[in-house]
Every structure is written in structure tokens, then in C-alpha cells.
Amino acid sequence: MFGEHRYSVRTEWTGDRGTGTSGYRDYDRAVTIEIDGKPALLASSDKPFRGDPSRWNPEDLLLAALSECHLLSYLHACVTAGVVVVGYTDQASGVMREDGRGGGAFQEVVLRPQVVVADESMVDAATAAHAQAHAWCFIANSVNFPVRHEPTIAVA
Structure with missing residues (x-):
């Protein structure tokens, strides 16, 4: 059986500290990933890239x-x-x-x-x-x- 499967996800940056991306060190890498009907996944970049190591990268x-x-x-x-x-x-x-x-x-x-x-x-x-x-x-x-x-x- 052949078929085409489509997937969708919402990814929202939640790391604005009030000045947006005014500088590389001025924003948080916090992201929320959501798919309808599933728990939200809290994500970030990896720690070497200024991310939060407690979140998925x-x-x-x-x-x-x-x-x-x-x-x-x-x-x-x-x-x-x-x-x-x-x-x-x-x-x-x-x-x-x-x-x-x-x-x-x-x-x-x-x-x-x-x-x-x-x-x-x-x-x-x-x-x-x-x-x-x-x-x-x-x-x-x-x-x-x-x-x-x-x-x-x-x-x-």
C-alpha cells in the first residue's frame, strides 16, 4: 500500500526578552513546539549555542x-x-x-x-x-x- 502522509507542527519562539534579536546575547532560545492533541514540547538550542540545557534541542x-x-x-x-x-x-x-x-x-x-x-x-x-x-x-x-x-x- 502506497500513500502520502502529511505532518504539521507549530513552532513558536518564546524567548523575546523585550528587545527582540537586537544582539546575539540579547534573546533567549526558548521555543514551544505543539501538535494538536499532544502535550507541548519545550525546546531550545543546545547549551554551546546559548540554549537551555533543560529543554529538548x-x-x-x-x-x-x-x-x-x-x-x-x-x-x-x-x-x-x-x-x-x-x-x-x-x-x-x-x-x-x-x-x-x-x-x-x-x-x-x-x-x-x-x-x-x-x-x-x-x-x-x-x-x-x-x-x-x-x-x-x-x-x-x-x-x-x-x-x-x-x-x-x-x-x-
Whole structure:
């Protein structure tokens, strides 16, 4: 089944300290991200860019999107392969490099899923399901840097 899916989000800058963007240090990087029917997400830039480290930043959100997309795709791949997953955690990390001209880009993301399956006989298929999950992950297919996987599989 093919389809086109559309998404929308409202992003509002809430960091005007009374003088707008009159200077680089004169405004807060506070942002509120909203989608109808969902809790508001408080965001900012990362701390090195004068942001609030207690809020989500775009780099956090990209890493979270890659991790969650792989998780959801992986669970689907396991169902189709007859693998019963009873636990899944990921310790994802990414490297972003500044280019010295005010920009930069992610160089790579590494997902480290720790999967627990119901039976020893499922370990090989559970390991193989990561490749299928990667192929199905909409977010991983949308980025221009490597998304690597270093999974571990345990038996309940």
C-alpha cells in the first residue's frame, strides 16, 4: 500500500526578552513546539549555542526520532519473522561536527539496541531483523549520514 502522509507542527519562539534579536546575547532560545492533541514540547538550542540545557534541542529530537523509528520498525520486523520481543532499550548517540562557517552536520548516529527475546531459538532472527528495520525506517531513509546499529540480543 502506497500513500502520502502529511505532518504539521507549530513552532513558536518564546524567548523575546523585550528587545527582540537586537544582539546575539540579547534573546533567549526558548521555543514551544505543539501538535494538536499532544502535550507541548519545550525546546531550545543546545547549551554551546546559548540554549537551555533543560529543554529538548533539535539535535536531541533528531537522535530520538532515529532511535524511536528503528525501535518501531524493529518490532514490526520481529513480528513478521516470528520473534517475540519482551524488552527493548536503546542507548543511541550521534556526532555532529561544526563546519567553522556557522553551520554543521551530523557525521553519524549509532543505535545500540538491547533486545530481550522470549526464546533462544529466536536470537538469529532477532539479530537479522535489525537490517529489515533499518530498511523500513522512514527517518533513517531521510538522512544523509550513516545510521549504524550495534545490537545485543539476550534471552528472557
